[in-house]
Amino acid sequence: MFKKRKSTYDHVLSEMDFNEDVFGISTYQWQEYSNSDTDEKQTLHGICRMCMQGDCATAVHLENGVVVKVEGREVPPNYGSLCPRGNSATMNLYNPYRVKTPLIRTNPEKGLNVDPMWKEVSWEEALDYTAKKLKEVRDEDPRGLAVCEGWGNRETIMRIPFRLAFGSPNEIGAHGSLCTVHYGTGLIHGNFPISVVDLEHCDYHITLGRSIGPNIATVPGTRKLTKALKRGMKLVVVDPRSSYEAAKGEWVPIRPGTDLAFLLGLAHSILFDVKIYDVWFLKNRTNGPYLIDDQGDYLRDEQTGKPMMWDLTDGIAKVFDAQFGNIALEGTYTVNGTEVKTGFEHIKEGFRDYTPEWAETISTVPAQDIRRIAKEFIEHARIGSTIEIEGFSFPFRPVSVNTERNVMNHRGGTYSDLVAKIINMLAGAIEVPGGCLGCGYRGPEALAPGPDGTMMPGYEAKDRPFVFPPDIGMHSFYPNSHTTPHLAAHALADPEKYYLTYEVKAWLNIGGNIIKYNANPEQYVNMMKKIPFSVSIAYHMDEPTIMSDVVLPEHSFMERSRVAPFWPQHQAASYEVHALQMLQRRQPVTPIYNTMHVDDIFTELAERIGILYGENGMYDYLNRDVDYIIKENGLNLREPYLLDINKKHTLSDIHELQVKSWKFGDGETMEDLERDGNIVKWQPKKTAYNYYYHPDNQTRHEFYIINLKRTADQLRKNLEKHQIKFPGVEDDSIVFDLYRPVPYWVPSSEFGVSEEYDLWAINWKTPYYSSDIGGVVGNPWLAEIYRKDPWEAVICLNSTTAQRKGVKDGDRVTVESRYGKLEGLVRISELFHPDAVGISGAYGMGTVQSNPLSKEGPLFNRLLTTKEDTLDSVSGGIEIAPCVKIVKKGGLA
Amino acid sequence: MRYGMLIDLTKCVGCNACTVACRNHNGTPSGISLHKIMKYEVGKFPHSKMKFLPMPCMQCENAPCEKACPIGATVKKSNGIVEVLADKCMGCRGCVAACPYDSRQFVWEIKNYYEQAPVTLFEKRKQKEFQKGTVVKCTFCQKRLEHGLEPACVSTCPSQCRIFGDLDDPGSELSKAIAAGNARPFREDLETNPSVYYING
Incomplete structure (x- = not known):
């Protein structure tokens, strides 16, 4: 093993197992951020984004430009409350492991533990270089671009218009194959x-x-x-x-x-x-x-x-x-x-x-x-x-x-x-x-x-049209599927078998982590290695970002200006938000690093590629965009407030037009939204029940x-x-x-397997990790709690199971499915079914340059597979409860 | 006036929003928590359940910590809040040992949350409020109280399991809820007479 120089990364590097072929260490040194010199107290209207719902209204208090407190506002939908993640948002903003400046790779070798040898560049250089590469791909075949989105940034309004203007059908949700519930x-x-x-x-x-x-x-x-x-x-x-x-x-x-x-x-x-x-x-x-x-x-x-x-x-x-x-x-x-x-x-x-x-x-x-x-x-x-x-x-x-x-x-x-x-x-x-x-x-x-x-x-119950040759997500064969990153990985590994007639030459990652939050992480690492050019619009140095050729650092959510409609909530309904139509405003905190708003990044790239203006340009698609979930009730641009598609617009201009276009608006403007933080329009409660629109036998x-x-x-x-x-x-x-039209008992792929796999692994989302948003695993305020939580980041076994296997609380064991394995410490608990091996959240993995916290603990997803014969063919869903065996380290279990 | 708190354990879901809100508000250095939730399980499978016990300082009327302090650096205020006078505290830690609720912590050093990285701007400001070598504890967020606000743990709670108010006022929402819910303090047998009450659940 060669000797490494001391660097700011030394503490990170020292924990990693390097192979002999690794290049030297990075020249990339994070820039120190500077404090704002404003000498005043200020409170901004915020919208939380520490979970996928992302609608809690917050008050962001600053002193001398520094955020000193984030708390819930006494307005809908959260009425003053915040969850543990929302309360930890300050540490999301001041996370020192964020990407702080645009980066271009100099090391051609790619891997999670391979230093990319980043070169720090100006925004001009990063955008020009990225646009040039993407334009080359587009000139050859626009389908050669794949956009990979995810929960890390679901706030962008430009992502879909950008891809449509580019001309690619290939958008892949990084996360959805483990949440095929639609x-x-x-x-x-x-x-x-x-x-x-x-x-x-x-x-x-x-x-x-x-x-x-x-x-x-x-x-x-x-x-x-x-x-x-x-x-x-x-x-x-x-x-x-x-x-x-x-x-x-x-x-x-x-x-x-x-x-x-x-x-x-x-x-x-x-x-x-x-x-x-x-x-x-x-x-x-x-x-x-x-x-x-x-x-x-x-x-x-x-x-x-x-x-x-x-x-x-x-x-x-x-x-x-x-x-x-x-x-x-x-x-x-x-x-x-x-x-x-x-x-x-x-x-x-x-x-x-x-x-x-x-x-x-x-x-x-x-x-x-x-x-x-x-x-x-x-x-x-x-x-x-x-x-x-x-x-x-x-x-x-x-x-x-x-x-x-x-x-x-x-x-x-x-x-x-x-x-x-x-x-x-x-x-x-x-x-x-x-x-x-x-x-x-x-x-x-x-x-x-x-x-x-x-x-x-x-x-998703409405069939997608059969397109042949198919897109990389194989939606033609899974017309009702949710997102299919796993099928894209299969297709890119063996294009002929999957009837793919063109090559994916560019990958644009925005908010998704296709590597960690799926099954079989290595599969996606290999896929990304094969793609000639990849760019990541990134918050931190997560797994897909370390694999990228260019990193375009985006604002953290609190720095991101936002106007949002209110979407009904994912977990439950009640009159607290029933029939609530609302716009919310996030006033941005001044950025602390050399980052950009994601939608400004898309705008700059589109302009340089030549797809911003005119018919079928990005602005044109934004004009035509209709909210996927709430349709006409969303924040859609409409006459007479459509964008002039032949001139450049600031994000503030677009927000203003959006507010004026809002169906429920009554002449309100951004000024109203800036003042109050929201515009609330309660509708009759009866309209919250769709029976109302088609009653009786209608x-x-x-x-x-x-x-x-x-x-x-x-x-x-x-x-x-x-x-x-x-x-x-x-x-x-x-x-x-x-x-078949009559549901019947279908055993999952994990039944009828060899007797040695006598348990099933289960996984659940936690109060500290609801989905891959806000860098929650790496947030030290949350880490301090999940590290002490009895059932987090450990391998939970019922006492009778533990006894049968001869393992004790605190023993180190290997959990092995037919597809992968992981290691961890046993926690004996009566809270688990005797046939279950419980492993919470999504801990572990990490990269050579990531937050050390994101490397701790077992990664459940290592136990999973993407093989087609194990999927739910309708939804494309991955099997989430693989049969497993446990082996005590240094002995049988 | 005696400030008190009711925590309804039938409502508490153990999410720790309170613990993080406390950190968010007070800016405690890494390793110091003025609030905690004890999580545990009861019963044998299949009758087993998770249990949660959120614990701010109990602000005892008969406070063992106050008695343990040899120099009077812990004082009980007229509003019932037990406070450490940081400038007086000499760091003997007798009070830490005396508290039966583990509500006090000694600041051995002021550590950053991102352990191997430079101090964050937030911590740079907030850490000034802590002195190495002293004992710290929950004060029901008394600075918030001065501004007419409730403690951070109360106002953030997603299950709204806490009620804050005046124990001395039998007509307060707090006193009425304690009576209605037959709420009791934790470890009443210790005769510390805490100001925090729990509805069992």
Whole structure:
């Protein structure tokens, strides 16, 4: 090993294992920041960004230009509170491990532990160099650019317009393959990203694999849940771990990866034991009564092509929108000499064998508990009751079962969500007070019916068009997937196999960490090594940034000027924010390093590449941009406030036009926003429930999941048309088996494996780490707490499991899946299911130049794989509970 | 007037927003925490649960720390707040040992949070308020109280599990909530008569 010179990095370098081939150490010396010389006290309006929701209103107090305190403002949505991450924001701003000046690599060798030998350059040089490289790629083939986005910066308004103006279809979300939770909500609620419980009214809530608030310490969710519990709501937490939320309700321990079996058992018990369900809802607001032909499609009227239902009064099948005496929900009927069943009957028959006893053998949840929960759920649903809100009568169904990441990220995970939706539909608890609500768009479009009388699938449930050759994310083959960085990695490693006909020559990283926050980190390191040019718009020297050729340092969130609309919240709903339309303002703190606002970076690059102005330029696309989540309710530019696409605009100018364009505005300007920090426009509470827009029998949800079948049929046709095979799998039945219209038990890839893998690893987000935002793992205020937390950054085992394995608290063990392994210290805890190996958060990894804190602890994601035959083919989700074995260091375990 | 606090453990979710808000407000050096949450578990699987016990200084009426100080550097103020007079404290640490709630810490040195990096601008300002070789403790954020604000841990709490107020006023929201919730101090048997009450949960 060669001798290294002393440098400012020595403390970091000394901890790393270098290989012999490493270059010398960097010439890059971080510049010391200087204090502002203003001699005054000042308070700025802030918007927090220490979690993905990023909407807590803050007051940022400064003395002599130095931030001395960040606290919550007594306004919506957080009403004065902040979470531990939000309270630690000051350390995000003053993080000395931030990138402080533009950098260009001089060492051609790339690796996480290889010093890039950065050359510090001026912004002019960095932008000119980057633009020149990107222009070369664009001139050859614009598809050669891949933009990789992530939670680290979801505030940019220019990223998508930049890529569209560049002409590339390739945008990859760095993180989403471990959070593929969107299909069911898109299909049943016409919403994105997920669906949540109405904590204003709910009396009985079952939650699986997710957080209502406390598990990840979000302020709004925690506030709402606390109030609901005080009101007397019963909370049932089905989880392999007795979590923060389980501490506040009934904990139902479950074997990892078996939620689908539990949910099928629950649905069975409602259908066959309790035998009470919301018949009115099912007949009038679902496709349950639609007659199904022998192909599994709707039986259609020959003349009109409309789906049909059976009228029990007249004893005939009629088109769904005819006058009915009594709609048949269940049963088999003869139409034109053929026996046909209703969609409801197909589901009921499909669930007949999934008894609670069957579910117990798989999930370990006692059959009697499943039966009791089914009974309690229906009892609390108050089927038939109504509630009046502002003069409008709604069905009142104060129950909801909700699932997320740890339920859906398995093969068959989309089915789990859909079975939960079916259970909610059995109770009639969809988009009505007390029940399950989409947490995004509130308005007439969400539940609007299509020609079949059922609501049109929204967001990720709406098939993407089949494009061939495909984009690098392989969306053509996964038309309903969430983000697919793993499939992009596969395709770039073997372009021919994945029908990729062009080369990705440039990679633009903005806020995402594709290496650490996925499965199999080495795969992404190798991918980035192969890409000829990569640029990172970076906050700190994380894994993708150390692999880059150019680093463009961006402002930290507190330095980033921002105007934002309010998006409904991810964890729960209540009147604290129901029907709240709001703009919020973040007044920026003066930047302390030589950084730029991300949107100014995009603007400068676009101008230099020649894609800023004119038709199909970046400004043109910004003019046309519509908020993905809340659509027309977002902060969209519109006449007469569109940008002049032929002149350059400052970000402040654009903000001004955005505020004036806002649909809910009443002549307000930036001046109002600067003064108050927000513009609040409460809407009628009834508009928070999308039932309001399509009441009675004016729309229908898919109880019989025909959309899956349609997608599969279309996909098969497209494969045939192009005479191609489904890429990455030996036998495509492993894909198409997940597109059946009646959900059924699908064991994940981690069952039926060799007996030595006798446990399943589980992972969860924490109060200190809710997602990869704000450099939370490297924040020393949070680190001081998570280092002392009994269940953080350790390997948690139930005492009986530990005894069986002969390990003691504090022993060092290796946890090994079939795909990877990690090491860590054992924590014996009664909070874990005996079949589970619990590993929290996303610790570990790090780079030769990163914050030492980000290298500590086990990285759960090392245990995961991206192999196609382990994925949930509908959502593209990665298996999140791999079967594992544990081995004591220096002995057997 | 006797300042007091109620913490409703049925509401507390153990998130530590209070602990970080305390640090955010007081700017304590690395390793010094004026507030903590004890996290533990109770019960055997499958009846096991997480438990949380947030602990500011109990501001005891019968304060062992006050008695332990040989030079009167710990004083109990008329508003019930127990305070260390930093200029008087000689660093003997008798009070640290005497406190049954582990609410006091000795400042051995003033350390940066980013251990191997230069001091941050925030810490540069805030560290001036701490003296090496003295004992520090929670004072219910008395500077905030002077400005009519509640302690930082109270105002930031996402589950709103804390109520702050005057224990001497039977009509205060605090006194009423203590009575209604049958709230008790932690380790009442020690007869320290704390000003912090808990609703068990």
